[in-house]
Amino acid sequence: MIEDNVKKLFSQIPARNPFGEQITLVAAVKTQTPEAINAAISAGVKTIGDNHVQEFRDKYDLICGSPARHFIGHLQTNKIKYLLGKCDLYESVDRLALAEELSQKSLQRGVNSHILLQVNAGNEETKGGFSFEEIEDAYEKVSHMPALTIDGLMAMLPFSDDEKLLRALATHMREIYDKMRTYAPQFKYLSMGMSGDWRLCVDCGSNMIRVGTSIFGPRVYPSPSQNS
């Protein structure tokens, strides 16, 4: 089932986006068991993305095949220590205080941390990230922080059926990404697109997609009592 889903997904993802860039698939593994994640990896998934530090820690040693590990969820500064040196890309750096703390902790630990700056493309109150207006200034500030490499941008698009709106936001994301690349030549990734909208996002210039449901099926969240 998971193997079939991964194979199907790989057959649907084009080799390159319209900008000629290869597309990286990140399996969004929140709530998934190590068995399910390992099934995805044996079917060809090379990168996994976690939302929760506790899950990242619990499963860390149970994952086979040495995939790249990304963090894609809201990160509290007091939990950075559990990810340091183990997370290959922090995709969800959504505020300056987090960048500052990640920089300091990385410096102390003697590691360099790769990050993406998260953009709240729909300006939604429920989502973190820098607005279109803030992102360039945020880059300027974070680029001076030691022990960090800013590899690009991560976008959270609104959940919406309005394809025109999503296309407009995704296109604008790519425009900002390209503009920033003129002074941030190290940029490699524009992470944008999930199960419902990755095709549209790739069309508009995303080169990294984060897919959960299309690989693992609908998520089953544990009840709060089991979660403690």
Ligand SMILES: *Cc1c(COP(=O)(O)O)cnc(C)c1O
């Ligand atoms: C869960 C999650 C995804 C994947 O969502 P699906 O709709 O299941 O593909 C992508 N990005 C982030 C940040 C997520 O939390």
